Amino acid sequence: MPDDIDARVRRSFSQQTLMRTLGAEVLAVRPGEVEIVLPFAEHILQQHGFVHAAAVAAIADNACGYAALTTMPPDTAVLTVEFKTNLLSPAKGERMRAIGRVVRAGRNLIITAADVFADTGGASKQVALMTATMMVVKGDTGLKD
Amino acid sequence: MPDDIDARVRRSFSQQTLMRTLGAEVLAVRPGEVEIVLPFAEHILQQHGFVHAAAVAAIADNACGYAALTTMPPDTAVLTVEFKTNLLSPAKGERMRAIGRVVRAGRNLIITAADVFADTGGASKQVALMTATMMVVKGDTGLKD
Amino acid sequence: MPDDIDARVRRSFSQQTLMRTLGAEVLAVRPGEVEIVLPFAEHILQQHGFVHAAAVAAIADNACGYAALTTMPPDTAVLTVEFKTNLLSPAKGERMRAIGRVVRAGRNLIITAADVFADTGGASKQVALMTATMMVVKGDTGLKD
Amino acid sequence: MPDDIDARVRRSFSQQTLMRTLGAEVLAVRPGEVEIVLPFAEHILQQHGFVHAAAVAAIADNACGYAALTTMPPDTAVLTVEFKTNLLSPAKGERMRAIGRVVRAGRNLIITAADVFADTGGASKQVALMTATMMVVKGDTGLKD
Numbered sequence: 001m002p003d004d005i006d007a008r009v010r011r012s013f014s015q016q017t018l019m020r021t022l023g024a025e026v027l028a029v030r031p032g033e034v035e036i037v038l039p040f041a042e043h044i045l046q047q048h049g050f051v052h053a054a055a056v057a058a059i060a061d062n063a064c065g066y067a068a069l070t071t072m073p074p075d076t077a078v079l080t081v082e083f084k085t086n087l088l089s090p091a092k093g094e095r096m097r098a099i100g101r102v103v104r105a106g107r108n109l110i111i112t113a114a115d116v117f118a119d120t121g122g123a124s125k126q127v128a129l130m131t132a133t134m135m136v137v138k139g140d141t142g143l144k145d
Numbered sequence: 146m147p148d149d150i151d152a153r154v155r156r157s158f159s160q161q162t163l164m165r166t167l168g169a170e171v172l173a174v175r176p177g178e179v180e181i182v183l184p185f186a187e188h189i190l191q192q193h194g195f196v197h198a199a200a201v202a203a204i205a206d207n208a209c210g211y212a213a214l215t216t217m218p219p220d221t222a223v224l225t226v227e228f229k230t231n232l233l234s235p236a237k238g239e240r241m242r243a244i245g246r247v248v249r250a251g252r253n254l255i256i257t258a259a260d261v262f263a264d265t266g267g268a269s270k271q272v273a274l275m276t277a278t279m280m281v282v283k284g285d286t287g288l289k290d
Numbered sequence: 291m292p293d294d295i296d297a298r299v300r301r302s303f304s305q306q307t308l309m310r311t312l313g314a315e316v317l318a319v320r321p322g323e324v325e326i327v328l329p330f331a332e333h334i335l336q337q338h339g340f341v342h343a344a345a346v347a348a349i350a351d352n353a354c355g356y357a358a359l360t361t362m363p364p365d366t367a368v369l370t371v372e373f374k375t376n377l378l379s380p381a382k383g384e385r386m387r388a389i390g391r392v393v394r395a396g397r398n399l400i401i402t403a404a405d406v407f408a409d410t411g412g413a414s415k416q417v418a419l420m421t422a423t424m425m426v427v428k429g430d431t432g433l434k435d
Numbered sequence: 436m437p438d439d440i441d442a443r444v445r446r447s448f449s450q451q452t453l454m455r456t457l458g459a460e461v462l463a464v465r466p467g468e469v470e471i472v473l474p475f476a477e478h479i480l481q482q483h484g485f486v487h488a489a490a491v492a493a494i495a496d497n498a499c500g501y502a503a504l505t506t507m508p509p510d511t512a513v514l515t516v517e518f519k520t521n522l523l524s525p526a527k528g529e530r531m532r533a534i535g536r537v538v539r540a541g542r543n544l545i546i547t548a549a550d551v552f553a554d555t556g557g558a559s560k561q562v563a564l565m566t567a568t569m570m571v572v573k574g575d576t577g578l579k580d
Binding site: 302303305306307308310311312332333334335336337338342343344345347348351352367369370371372373374375376377380433434435 | 447448450451452453455456457477478479480481482483487488489490492493496497512514515516517518519520521522525578579580
């Protein structure tokens with residue numbers, strides 16, 4: 001079962017061309033929790049040289065969405081209804097790491113939250129906070145995962 | 146004056162490597178309002194083939210941030226404090242277009258909002274809604290625009 | 291039809307004991323738009339003597355929820371999934387007035403937004419901004435309006 | 436020091452007439468964390484008989500704001516910049532209990548979060564989630580706590 005969840009998340013993630021474009025990768029998949037990393041890179045910055053808030057939000061949104069997907073029936077797909085991000089500190093460090101988790105899983109809506117950390121050497125500093133609502137889309141829409 | 150504002154926004158935008166990576170461009174700069182477009186492209190999608198919510202949020206966040214910058218003194222820089230995005234419809238179309246505007250400009254904080262539309266042929270459909278708080282960062286921090 | 295909508299909103303509103311406690315009233319009901327007022331009063335303040343942000347949010351949330359209800363089938367009920375409020379200025383004035391409107395009405399979720407104004411004499415100043423997601427709850431849950 | 440913090444929070448809270456109107460009370464004050472309770476009562480409900488989302492948000496907002504205040508210099512006041520609430524379950528139970536905590540304390544802005552639980556007998560169920568931005572207002576504005 002955890003194997004299936006892991007494969008489902010990684011397969012769907014690999015179909016997100018934006019993640020490849022940014023350079024993000026799935027670090028860990030657990031039931032109700034997904035961790036995604038984004039190494040610092042020159043092509044994802046804002047005007048002051050920090051990682052762009054939208055790139056931080058991208059991995060937080062995905063960590064939330066895939067955390068939700070780990071709790072969803074096989075013939076369903078996940079869509080983001082809304083997300084809100086608070087940016088706590090400039091996003092600088094060797095990599096950004098988002099941990100998304102399910103806070104409440106309903107039949108149609110799944111409420112999630114994520115923390116994003118900047119990792120540098122052995123140290124971690126939280127740089128962002130997200131809460132997000134995910135929708136469970138039934139398979140008869142043609143959407144998958 | 147409007148020329149200066151236009152130049153300031155475009156120069157700062159051109160330093161955001163993420164915008165180049167996504168393919169986004171500044172369409173219009175007006176006092177308190179900025180419009181940014183993102184053509185549909187294969188490298189910015191989520192798993193179902195729609196433009197990724199984070200790419201939509203990226204141009205909305207920038208439209209908000211630069212709308213705020215048009216109201217800010219020359220020796221200041223803009224940083225995003227927080228943003229929230231509601232996704233209204235799957236983001237598909239020839240291009241995404243975000244219009245950001247200042248709702249209230251305070252001395253330290255500027256409250257902004259953005260609407261994002263999917264343009265296809267002559268038709269436009271709203272796909273997202275953002276509200277965002279921007280911070281006015283004083284020049285002595287070394288940050289600019 | 292507009293009569294039915296008006297009656298439906300006012301009947302449901304009258305069952306909200308919190309609105310009576312605060313002193314709020316429905317000012318206008320239009321398809322997809324509802325206006326609610328809250329007169330300044332000594333029992334709804336925060337520590338500095340302004341109307342409490344939560345009282346402002348209360349009428350904004352209700353204006354959004356009832357704007358959504360005007361677009362919903364008769365045998366359904368509305369529940370708030372989430373809301374976000376930006377507070378633009380201290381809430382002082384003779385009355386607070388929230389205008390909620392539907393931005394996108396889906397089958398299961400309705401995305402809404404509200405502006406809240408402080409009215410004093412003939413002048414109005416915007417004091418808050420809300421975006422909110424409303425859920426369409428089917429009648430077989432026993433919930434109504 | 437903790438005594439001072441406790442007194443400062445309780446004194447400011449006691450000046451919020453809305454809290455008295457709702458029936459809310461401060462349960463605990465710790466550095467960076469404040470707990471507020473709201474007993475179920477007939478005068479704070481929405482149309483289906485649940486505690487109104489705005490009443491839930493009221494204690495969450497206050498728990499966040501006072502958590503922020505515990506970290507602020509004596510001659511300052513706290514104002515809410517924005518808050519977002521996700522409602523996880525209908526708010527029913529003997530009392531609602533909000534725990535607010537500081538996530539990041541900056542000089543001018545303090546980012547906070549709160550969880551709200553419905554307590555019934557010995558059991559607790561989370562009913563809401565908030566993230567909020569608080570502003571540190573300097574004393575020369577005439578505002579206090």
